[in-house]
Every structure is written in C-alpha cells, then in structure tokens.
Amino acid sequence: MSSTSDPLSVPVDTGAREGIVRDAKVISLISVVHFVSHLHAMLLPPIFVLVKGSFGVGYTEIAFAITAYNIVSALLQTPAGFLVDRIGPRIMLTGGLLIATAATAMIALLPGYWTFIAAYALLGVANTVYHPADYSILSSAIDGQRIGKAFSVHTFSGYIGFGAAPAFMLAGTALWGWHGAYLAASLLALGAAVLLMAAGHILPKKPTAAALAATRKRSSDKNAKVGWDLLLSAPILRNLFFFLCLGMANGGIQTYAVVSQEVIHGTPASISNIALSGFLLMSAAGVLLGGVIADRTIHHGRVAAIGFACTAVMAIMMGWVAMPGFLLILVMSVGGVLNGMIQPSRDMMVRAVTPPGSFGKVFGFVTTGLNLGGMVAPLAYGWMMDHGQPQMIYAVVTLFILLALVTAITRRKPEGSLHGLARAGS
Numbered sequence: 001m002s003s004t005s006d007p008l009s010v011p012v013d014t015g016a017r018e019g020i021v022r023d024a025k026v027i028s029l030i031s032v033v034h035f036v037s038h039l040h041a042m043l044l045p046p047i048f049v050l051v052k053g054s055f056g057v058g059y060t061e062i063a064f065a066i067t068a069y070n071i072v073s074a075l076l077q078t079p080a081g082f083l084v085d086r087i088g089p090r091i092m093l094t095g096g097l098l099i100a101t102a103a104t105a106m107i108a109l110l111p112g113y114w115t116f117i118a119a120y121a122l123l124g125v126a127n128t129v130y131h132p133a134d135y136s137i138l139s140s141a142i143d144g145q146r147i148g149k150a151f152s153v154h155t156f157s158g159y160i161g162f163g164a165a166p167a168f169m170l171a172g173t174a175l176w177g178w179h180g181a182y183l184a185a186s187l188l189a190l191g192a193a194v195l196l197m198a199a200g201h202i203l204p205k206k207p208t209a210a211a212l213a214a215t216r217k218r219s220s221d222k223n224a225k226v227g228w229d230l231l232l233s234a235p236i237l238r239n240l241f242f243f244l245c246l247g248m249a250n251g252g253i254q255t256y257a258v259v260s261q262e263v264i265h266g267t268p269a270s271i272s273n274i275a276l277s278g279f280l281l282m283s284a285a286g287v288l289l290g291g292v293i294a295d296r297t298i299h300h301g302r303v304a305a306i307g308f309a310c311t312a313v314m315a316i317m318m319g320w321v322a323m324p325g326f327l328l329i330l331v332m333s334v335g336g337v338l339n340g341m342i343q344p345s346r347d348m349m350v351r352a353v354t355p356p357g358s359f360g361k362v363f364g365f366v367t368t369g370l371n372l373g374g375m376v377a378p379l380a381y382g383w384m385m386d387h388g389q390p391q392m393i394y395a396v397v398t399l400f401i402l403l404a405l406v407t408a409i410t411r412r413k414p415e416g417s418l419h420g421l422a423r424a425g426s
Helices: 002-039 043-055 059-087 089-109 113-141 144-202 209-220 227-231 234-265 269-296 300-320 325-352 359-366 366-388 390-410 417-426
Strands: none
Touching: 002 089, 002 269, 043 059, 043 113, 043 144, 043 209, 059 089, 059 113, 059 359, 089 113, 089 144, 089 209, 113 144, 113 325, 113 359, 144 269, 144 325, 209 366, 227 359, 234 269, 234 300, 234 325, 234 359, 234 366, 234 390, 269 300, 300 390, 325 359, 325 390, 359 366, 366 390, 390 417
16 A cells, blocks of 8 residues: 555645745745845845935935935826736846836936936835735745745845945945945846846736636626725725824834934934834844734634834833833834734735736835835924924824724634635635
8 A cells, every 4th residue: 555655645745845946936036026125125225324415405405305215105106006017026026127117227328407306206106016016925925824924025125135235335435435325236236137027937927827817707706806996895995094094103213213213202313223123123023923824723813913002102112101222112113023923914904805917006005005104104204303203103103003903903804714815815
C-alpha cells in the first residue's frame, strides 16, 4: 500500500512548493513597487527648507505641491481602479512607474516653481495606479491561505519606503544637490519599471477568464451591484469612511506629534522624534505580526477593534499625561505595533466584500479615503496648533480612532467564511 501512495504524494508536494515559490516571487515584485511608491510620496518633507529657499517662496507655496499630489490622487484613483479591472494591473503598474519616472525627472531637470507643482501633480497621477493594481494582483494571484501574509509584506514594504526616504534624500542632496536627489529617485522608479517588464511574466497581464466570467455573471444578475452601483453600496462606503478615519488619525500623530508634545508637555523635540521613529518602525513590525494573525482568523473586525482601542489609549496619554521621555518612547512604540497590526486585517475586510473582477476599482475607491485624510488632516491640525489648541489634535485623533473602531465592529459580515472565499477565488 505504501508503494502505491508514496508516488502520488510527490506531485502534490512539488505543486505546493511551486505555488509557494510563485507566490513569493509575486509578493516580492509587488513589494518593490510599493516601496518605490511610498519613497516617492516622502521625497519632499526631508528637504522642505532647501526647496523653499531655492524657489524663494513660503511654506504654504511649497506645501501646495503635496496638496496637488493628494488632490490628483483622490480624483483619479477610482478611475484608475476601473482601468485596472478592464485592461489588467500589470500594464497599469508599469505605466504608473514610467509616469513617476517622468515626474521626478521633470523636478530634477526643469526649472521653475510652477513646473515643480505640475510635476508633483503628475506624480499624483502615478500614485493613483499603485493601490488598485497592487491589491488586484495580490487578491487574484496569491493562494488564499497566504493572502494575509501577502498583504502584510506589501504594507511593510511601504512603511520601509517611508522610513528610507529621509536618508535617501539627505544622502542624495549631500552628493548631488536636491535636484540630483530627485534624479536618483527618477532612476529608481525607472529601475523598478524595467524589473517589472523583465520579471512581470509571473503577474496577470489582463483579467483572468474566471474573473471576466464572474463579472459577466454579476452584470447579468439584476440584483448584483457592479461599477458605481457597487462602489456606492453600503459595505464599500463603510470601508471608504474607515480609510478616511485612518488617514485623519495617522495624519495627526505622524505630522504633529513632535511639535505638539513640546507645546503641551515641554518634551524636547529630540525625544519626541525618537518616539515618533519608534511608532513608525514598530508599525512596520506590527504589520508583519498582523499578517500572521490575519491568516489565522476570520474575525478581522475584532483584530482591528483591539488595535484601535489600544491606539486610542495611546493618543489620550499623549494629549493629557506628562510622560517622561522613556515612557513616551515606550507608549508610542507599543502603539505603533498595534497600529501596524491593524493593517492586514483592514485589507482583508475590504477583500471580503469585494466580488471577483472588481478588486482594482474597489481598492482604488476605498483607499481614496487615505488621500482625503491626507488633504484635510494637515490643514485642520495646523489650524489647531496656530490657535493654541494642541490638545485638540489628540481629541480629534481619538474621535477618528473610535469612529474607525465602531465601523469595524458593526460591519455586516460577508456570507461564508473569509477563508472559504479566499480559497474559492485563488
């Protein structure tokens, strides 16, 4: 009997290994692109003062570049998601990287303030592609049993891109000036585009036959929601609001933690910067932990709720408790772990209410909430700082954390288990 069963087990094991290797290649390739996209989003803040002085303008005028980036991203990300579902994520992702290459090259090579603003708007066009295409590829190409870890590695690579941006820009500026640093960023995007074209054969070029058949079936069903009907349905709008809450909450902590702690508690900026770095770095670590958790549970709302509850406690302590430096660093670092732990479950919650063939448009639409938060949060919290109300930042941050918590725990559960849906779609 063993002689009969042993040979049959070899192909199964070989196929499983091949699946794992292929998934690893897909995740690695998409993570490289996500790293570049997040690094590009953070090119300006480390050299804000240098660019301002070069153009001879104020902070508001330079900040308008970031505003233009977010406005274009918010307006065009959903249409980009529709294109991802129609023509395929691979070609859209390659196009986005080439547009980013052109935008950063414009900043490096063409003079003038308005050229700088136009280039940042063009960089916003490139940014519209990444989330719809990345999540579409991961959702359709990765085995359902590993999708949580795939989301976590993808998000982790973005956090590393954020973290690498200051060192990248400061080193590039020291060597070649800030124009040269932008040119290096352009070459980095071009290299990622070439890598995608060379190794992208492992990615789906266009929607799979199964996805197209599922889309046609849904379109023929009078009760099914497709297109804008799907995006404006209650489950998707709830996720859009969920992402908006995340953008508003994280915008307050990441942008104003250092200056607000100095005003409220007299905490030296050097200590607050270490605490903020701890929050960001431990968020990246928390993302990996969250990926393991996301693959081991179908209760993603509960995971998010626990993380949000603890993050709300962190925000309240930062606003109203005068902590010594070591305790502030510890509290923000633990808060970072819990903040990162939420992210894979966040993505799984969106995937659970998304029909096959619609990953691009749905993820493009709901992640617009982050852009909306990125547009509103700096202005709103800056107004509070200017009017001597820094504690209000933490009150509003806590409010949005709690709104996100309520949104997570009161969402309608999809039919069937998420693991079952994942396996069916993989």
